[in-house]
Amino acid sequence: MGLQVYDTAPIVLGGLKTSLVVPPLLAAFYVVLGSLHPIMDNLNPSDETSTIRSRCNDVGFVALAFGALAALLQLSATLYDKGVPYWQIHLVLGAAALLNWRLFDGTRQGIFLALLCGFGAPAVEVLMLQVVPLWHYPRADLGGVFVSWVFWCYFFYAPALGSLARYTWSTMKEAERFGQSSSGATPAQEVNGAAGATAAAEAAASKDASKDGGEGSSVEGRR
Numbered sequence: 001m002g003l004q005v006y007d008t009a010p011i012v013l014g015g016l017k018t019s020l021v022v023p024p025l026l027a028a029f030y031v032v033l034g035s036l037h038p039i040m041d042n043l044n045p046s047d048e049t050s051t052i053r054s055r056c057n058d059v060g061f062v063a064l065a066f067g068a069l070a071a072l073l074q075l076s077a078t079l080y081d082k083g084v085p086y087w088q089i090h091l092v093l094g095a096a097a098l099l100n101w102r103l104f105d106g107t108r109q110g111i112f113l114a115l116l117c118g119f120g121a122p123a124v125e126v127l128m129l130q131v132v133p134l135w136h137y138p139r140a141d142l143g144g145v146f147v148s149w150v151f152w153c154y155f156f157y158a159p160a161l162g163s164l165a166r167y168t169w170s171t172m173k174e175a176e177r178f179g180q181s182s183s184g185a186t187p188a189q190e191v192n193g194a195a196g197a198t199a200a201a202e203a204a205a206s207k208d209a210s211k212d213g214g215e216g217s218s219v220e221g222r223r
Helices: 022-043 047-055 059-081 086-104 108-131 150-183 187-222
Strands: 010-013 016-019
Touching (some): 022 108, 022 150, 047 108, 047 150, 059 086, 086 108, 108 150
Antiparallel strands (some): 010 016
16 A cells, blocks of 8 residues: 555656646746745855855756656665555655755755755645545554654655745746847846936036026127
């Protein structure tokens, strides 16, 4: 028996048992967790942040991070299928999770987001399942509704999604810089140009005012 039994819209794809509601839920999860990484990176500049951002520019590194994620999830499934005691699963997955974070992130904000995901995602899942019974865990050890070591499975996701988010962020910034260089003017140059135009207009207005004043004085003199 699998870790979860799907109660709503269950489907079988080859050997994979899932539900039609899983893809949109995963997509929302990916977007939320992934979006937090660039934000937290900007709020926590450090040598570690610069290093991981540089490494995430390599699509091969991002692919490797997702490969590690898949391997870790498979490891958890294998331990569960073999009937390994949950406390031993905790030890194995915990060590693997920390190693995974060290290899594919290594930042303080990265481990913070991994912990936030590990605690927050199960809490949201449990609340959601109380409202809509999408699936259940037949061998739950937390209140009969959740499996405790799934915490580590959520933890696993943070480095991989973080690497993808950083790669996407870097690509978007590079595209923005390319667009600016193609237009022939940077934002600073555009601001300077606008300031120059304003100064020229003010100078012209001042010159016209001086000219009008001079003509008025000449008329008064002739009188």
